[in-house]
Amino acid sequence: MNQWLDDRLHISRLNDKFLRKAFPVHHSFFLGEITLFCLIVLILSGIILALSYEPSARLVADPTNPGGDLVPAAYASTLNINAMPFGDMTRRIHHWSANLMMAAAVLHMMRIYFTGAFKRPREINWWIGMLLLIFTALTAVTGYSLPFDNYAFTTLKVIAGIAASVPWVGPWVAEAAFAGRFPGDGLIPRVYGYHIMLLPGILLGLTAAHMLLMIKQKHTQPRYAARLAYKKIVGVPLLGQQTPIMLMLALLMTGLVVLFSAFIPAHSIEYFGPPSDQTPIIKPDWYLLWIFGILAMLPGSLEFTVLGGVFNAEFIGGMVIPGLVVGLMFAVPLLDRSDENVYYAENPTEHPARLAAGVAFIMLMLVWSVAGYKAELENAGILNPAWSIPVLWAIAVALPAIGYFVTILIARAIARSSRRSERRLRPGAADD
């Protein structure tokens, strides 16, 4: 069989080039794989959901109350999916896999950042990874808009509002992106098209590029590899050894997601009901909460006009500041100016400034996310409404700054003590 295929397809070349790719063995190297497995689970469960979902805002009878008010077909079909055998379960698996994919991607990115794996020659893969993160978030947001309950409706309204706030071209952009003045008849088919075709297509293309570059450039090697065989690739080959590990990991992950889904429901659309003239109290999912927080922390008086274009708080909070944050993340490989290719994963504490900048960035994101609960904090009496905006901005500056300096001090102390103990234990040994 192998011989037969090899005669025709030259499998052995493929084998040498790709299937024998060495995978370093270290637990932190599995975060990217978990992201990939989530994508596969999402595509499979998404196909099942798409088979029964009706992407339309056409008004139909409410399946839970056939004599009552008409509801959008998208909402009704989501209720019907819930009532199918394993329908609700499929929705839950899809929902929680999406959350896990975002979480694993963020952790994977932290691993790359803190160990310096983004450095030359792997800058391109950092940028592709950034695009993957952005498009994963976009896919997730368009996904939770599809059930078209009042939550989805409000979410879409806010997104369309932010799109329309772009100076000069905003209203045109919002109408082109969301099929006419909000909420147009074409809204749900449009978002559906984005969610099941355009965005997953982009995600798959970017994932393929991410994998190919990783195979071409090889993983950064874990530190222990330097001790085993200096400047040699250490790891287990893809076919034969890494594959069973991956399979086990994929099955374990899927099993845990299914178990989790069995106990924790996804967002309940009956609770929010179909779109109505009441706005529910909503928060975006955790990975977009920071943008929500920025919007809550900007005063409405922030508005100025340049050459006829209106720059308002929605544009600044919903696009400019997030754009700067994402731009900063894109620029990370450019901040390192070394001419040498990085070969081994670096110890985070040996790069105190980078470590501290990362910690400060994460703290800033957390403060912004907590600011998304500004109204709740005010109602609970923790924040005074008159002072909440300046207080939150002060915390957003102070906490990351404190985090930065404390991390530098801790990292320096660790580096000093490890150098001391190294000298004492193994005089002349290479660091690992």
Next chain:
Amino acid sequence: MTKFRRYDKEMSRRRFVTVAMGGTATAGILSLLPVLGAARPVYRLTPARLPAIGGDILVHAASDRLGEPVTVDDLSETPIRAWPAREDPEAGELVVKSEEPNNLLVVMRFADGGGEAQGVVALSAICTHLGCQVNDNAAQQPGTLLCPCHSGLYQANTGERISGPQPRALPELSLAVGDGGAINVTGAFAEPPYGTTEGDWNTLVREAEQA
């Protein structure tokens, strides 16, 4: 690098291919660009999408009383939702202007009010920040309206902004209470509501008045 210079005026093969490829690629991409315009459907202004103007009445927006005229007796300090509606002179039917979601109103009646409106206040129900509908906020702070999207707080009897990210106050309709307690609109919003610019708003109001 080249030892021999070409003196003939003929175009080199490389240059020809570069120019030809660049030219065709540019023309091809430009010809595809108008397709993007198709992503934005045409917006047709129907009578049910026109804004509220003088001569309209207010009708209930709640689904159990949808389309019934609002009367003074229905109102209290707790806001109710209403649509503007206008008699179609040809068909003799009431056209509820509910196809434009930004036409939604909150209507309240405050005891201390006098004048033609008898204390009735109708504000745009659409938050000027990102277009969510404002809700009653009596549980937290009586006399205010709250937009739950980004917690914009408004004064309920005037629509003025108290706190939050919204740039402007909620625009207010001028009203008069007519026979049998019906609520008559006597003038459009002075300020454009959410979703319209100043210039578009004036055009819209003119369109509505001519319709």
